Amino acid sequence: MTHDRRCAVLPHVPTRTDGTFRRAIETGRSRLLITGAVMAFAFAAVGVRLVDLGAFASPATQAETTHAVTETAMATDRATIVDRNGVIVATSLTTTALAARPDRLLDPIQAARRLARVFPELDVADLEAKLTSDSPFVYIHRKLTPKMEMAVMQLGIPGLEFERAETRVYPQGRLMAHVLGFTDIDGRGLAGIEQGLETRLKESDEPLRLSLDVRFQHVAHQELAAAIETYDAIGGAALVMDARTGEVLSLVSLPDFDPNKPAASPDVNRFNRATFGTYELGSTFKIFNTAMALESGAATLSDGYDATNPIQVGRFLIRDYHGKGRYLTVPEIFVYSSNIGSAKMALDVGPPAQKAFMSALGMLQPIALEIPETGRPQFPETWRPVNTMTVSYGHGLSVTPLHLASGVASMVNGGILFPPTLLARDEMPIGRRIISEPVSFDMRRLLRLNAVAGSGKRALVPGYMVGGKTGTADKPNGSGYNRRSRISSFVASFPMNDPRYVVYVVLDEPQGTKETFGFATGGWVAAPAVAAIIERIGAIAGIQPVEEDAPELQHAFAIELPEETKRLASLQQ
Template sequence: MSFLSRIMVVKSKAHFSAGGNRAPGAFEGTRKKKQSQTKSRLVIMMSAFVMAYGVIGGRLVQFGVTSPEEVSSIPPADRLMASRPDILDRNGEVLATDVRTVSLYAEPHKIVDVDEAVELLNSVLPDLDVKGTYKKLSSKSHFQWLRRQLTPKQQNQILALGIPGIGFRPEKRRFYPGGPTASHIIGHVNIDNRGIAGMEKYIDGQGLADLAAVGMTSNAPLEPVRLSIDLRVQNILREELVAAKDRYHALAAGGVVLNIHTGEVLAMASIPDYDPNNPVQALEKDNMNRMSAGTFEMGSTFKTFTTAMALDSGKVKLSDSFDARNSITIGGFTIHDFHAKHRILSVPEIFIYSSNVGTARMADLVGIEAHKHFLTRMGLLSRMQTELPEVATPTQPKVWKKINSITISFGHGVSTTPLQTAVAAAALMNGGKLIPPTFLPRTEEQADQVAEQVVKPSTVEDMKTLFRMNVTNGSGKSAEVPGFVVGGKTGTAEKVVNGRYSSDQRFNAFLSAFPIDKPEYIVLVVVDNPQPEKPGMGATAGSNAAPTVGKVISRTAALLGVKPKFGPDGNALLMSY
């Protein structure tokens, strides 16, 4: 064996000798070490995943429980979307409801090109305030309203412009299907859908506004609010008032239909009025609610209450008479009759002929304090209590003297609202009970709980007789409606101009009840400063307010459930031809 061969053999043995000396556990230790390292890596990776998803989950929970950030003056979205209840008439007809809309806003810090944004918006909204919008978009604020309550078409057009930093926020808009038909009763809301007039304001005053202020309202539909108004009667009343204003060239006209047993207002209108869908019209002076928010000297309709006072006092009977031959001079003033008879008049004649002198003598007989107390008891001298917020306070002399009592007896010297005049008249027709008026449904049983007896039943019977006589034989003839037995009293009051009574400016009224044999309803119509319908015709209440009442009754009586009566016995006559 060569030297090299021996060396190779020795090295080979040495190699195998070294490998063969390793313990079997050496390989096992290496394997365990590698497994431990693998487990460590897995734990680290799992921990990292858990921490990452934990952070994400925590942020989601935080976003879920944190209230939305309020910027500028804009309240949270759910508060904007708060519902208002529908308003219905007594028969379920919708008078007011909510409709969905959107409003346009901007986030100025996201606007890229202010000039371009303003120009694009102006192309869709031609009436946009360009300078004001530019100022808003150039500000450093994070929120600015640009236009409230857009139409769907406007929203789609603005969306198509693709302006960065421009967005829409859902809102609700109040919609009044009848327009101006019952505007002074329903009222209207502001841009934030909050009631600011009429029954809309009343509804907010019952707690809706407080709930909205603290964000406790929801988008869920609310229980509708039903009113006492009959939309059919309301529409007829308004139509006749509009026609009367035009026919008699008057400044204004107003009217009310009242249930005398419940105090429910079935219809009330004041012309000119406004469209609550465009509430800015309500700010115009001529569009005020004259029936409850205006006070007027009611003229000779007040003789109704003077006569009732005299009869109720027991000092005067229907069979009594008073001297009306001459005028009355007192305190430098002369009281005279418009159509003087210059003779002694009975109580019915004083009422029918509307004698100022005869009425003044009855008031003088009763006395000043008793006169003031009676009108106060009838609710004519204090602010009327009802749901409608727009109610004026009557005016009266600070100190009642004899001259005041005499002029007030025929409707001068005290100003009150037409609505409470109708309410007081109802007490003279329903058995003597003064019932506060309401614009909400009320039963007779509920009315009795709030009623106050103010006159004797015998006084009521006498006043019904006088009302009917004034239509059949007096100044109210033009209010007669065949079959419906109308009664009432005219009133033509001179208006005060520059501190003095004007002989050529009038405030006319006709106060009526029907059917007078068994009264159910009061109908009052007022006409402010009417002119003769045609040259040569008169302009007193008997020629304008009274016929308007007749037209209202003829069109509404059947709707109100009043059956006509014909013939001496009151039975309807059926005739065939």
């Protein structure tokens, strides 16, 4: 008998567990469908809005949206600084700082050694000291690059923290170092505009607009550096000022420094020769002396003084370089740069009136500027007749180059002194009258005469009607003056038929060369640099050259001189 071993197939009977499972699957399927529908609707809505903004929104709406995004992304704790044309010269970038909380570190010594491998410029011993200190919070690195940040994250060290920070950067490098200054690691201004306008930069989001023009600054920086190198000077300064408003369009002091790395340069490089250094500026002061005499009525262009013999003052002599040994008219005194004639002219005005005139010009007070580096003029406590004589030709009164440029601007612009500024002026400032318009025009005629027939010939630029004055002064050395160490300068204005700019170049201890026949005076070493600056910025400013020989200009600027004066004047001044 055989047995059938096949098992009968029994019908499946649903169980309670199986039903619950099916219901769960159906519920999940429904939820997925709903979620998918919601997401599809959301994406559709976003897509429609993007099409609407891109294809149908008005330009104004698009600009507002872009502006809002930009403002959010670019918001910083310190305002950007721009030049007068909107070129960024200082701004803040968001960076990351690495800090540590020593009490949360599991192994401070090991952490220090691992961090030193990421930052090889940091000293391991210093890191260990920081991470084992009792301080609750210490900085390890203040300016992390994204690559550095990723490397630290990969270390996985508990107790390290990343902190949002800002880094002040100066895209133009050294170009405006002394004007801008710099900040410390915490963003506090330590010099220049950064320090002088600290509150404004911290409290306003609007860019701070300077009066300086990056293009003018570049020209002045290049030409001053070339002059310093050519004549082996120890330093110098160059200024360009708007004679009509008092705005400083260029201010250079050399040697300088990189504000991105101020500590990398010697301390002396941070000295601002243009606004902080005070110097006896020599015969450039004859501009003020002559204007003072004409304004007071003590002299006219038709008058003159006997410059035959030196003036004995105690044990000192006031003499002329290559003196003419004769009577000189006022224009000749200016063109020949006669110390004797200038001294006698000043004595006719008198010590009290001279001191009052210099005070009105701002020569006895520091200039109220937007930077803290402003020098205090040095002048005699008791203003005696001998002081009046020496001040007339630029000795015994020390001022900054900015003082000089500002004063000259008032001499040529119609007689109004405008307070100098490093900030752009959108409105005409209120000035103070120093001399009358007729006297101002006479000074323009004299400055033009000196450039054409006197010591300013090397500053001439055809078509720009340049007028100017040289200045050379021996530097004081305690009890007297060092005749082998001098300040040589040249100040000019152009165009003299309608003055717009004052340009001033100062060289500290220049040396004569073969090309200058060994001379290192202002007419030889500073005037050519002024000419180079004028030629370049005149083109940038769009000044149209004039026909200098036009009869109307020749007639307006004509000054009659004796025949001898028509020969080239001495360049010793």
